[in-house]
Amino acid sequence: xxxxxxxxxxxLDSVLDRLAEYMSxxxxxxxxxxxxxxxxxxxxxxxxxASTHHLICSIEISRIAKFGPSSxxxxxxxxxxxxxxxxxxxxxxxxxxxxxxxxxxxxxxxDEHLEALRDAVTAWADKECQFIGESAGLTLTPxxxxxxxxRARTAAxxxxxxxxxxxxxxxxxxxxxxxxxxxxYGMSSRTVSRAYYSQNFHKxxxxxxxxxxAILSIMDKT
Numbered sequence: 001x002x003x004x005x006x007x008x009x010x011x012l013d014s015v016l017d018r019l020a021e022y023m024s025x026x027x028x029x030x031x032x033x034x035x036x037x038x039x040x041x042x043x044x045x046x047x048x049x050a051s052t053h054h055l056i057c058s059i060e061i062s063r064i065a066k067f068g069p070s071s072x073x074x075x076x077x078x079x080x081x082x083x084x085x086x087x088x089x090x091x092x093x094x095x096x097x098x099x100x101x102x103x104x105x106x107x108x109x110x111d112e113h114l115e116a117l118r119d120a121v122t123a124w125a126d127k128e129c130q131f132i133g134e135s136a137g138l139t140l141t142p143x144x145x146x147x148x149x150x151r152a153r154t155a156a157x158x159x160x161x162x163x164x165x166x167x168x169x170x171x172x173x174x175x176x177x178x179x180x181x182x183x184x185y186g187m188s189s190r191t192v193s194r195a196y197y198s199q200n201f202h203k204x205x206x207x208x209x210x211x212x213x214a215i216l217s218i219m220d221k222t
């Protein structure tokens with residue numbers, strides 16, 4: 001290793017150690033109390049910061065992801081009773097929900113989540129099971145009721161919501177707004193309107209709700 005790279009490594013180690021020490025302290029008021037943090041924890045925060053450019057927010061999300069009620073929420077959101085299930089089954093469920101949560105937080109998956117996903121995919125790739133997850137105890141859901149257009153309807157409703165918020169005078173909440181939002185998805189104004197006024201539409205996912213509370217807390221302090 002040349003001298004320049006050694007110097008960069010020393011600087012990087014120093015920064016991560018300082019960040020880990022700060023994360024472990026109570027200097028930052030938070031919705032979740034501080035916990036001891038390692039250099040590895042700090043590196044994950046630094047990775048998140050690289051895409052968000054808001055270090056306080058990255059630290060806050062790291063605490064929510066690692067010490068928040070995510071594991072309990074995972075089984076509840078899937079409608080699965082985890083009591084009595086094999087540990088591999090529970091770990092895979094938590095890993096799958098961590099993937100879902102990462103869409104709202106951009107938080108890198110924890111090592112245990114990556115391991116659970118890797119084990120499930122490896123077992124399937126090695127032909128040890130019929131489908132991904134079977135090796136961990138997941139079962140297929142026969143004749144499951146599905147709604148293949150649900151995400152598209154939600155996206156159309158969100159487009160209508162964003163259009164209205166961008167210019168309420170130009171885009172009042174009326175049939176013309178829903179017709180405009182539905183064009184991209186081949187949906188009628190009536191379909192978009194029903195999605196828009198659905199009781200579930202304006203309720204954010206649990207991960208985004210936790211993120212929203214954290215960010216609001218941060219904004220109050222900065």
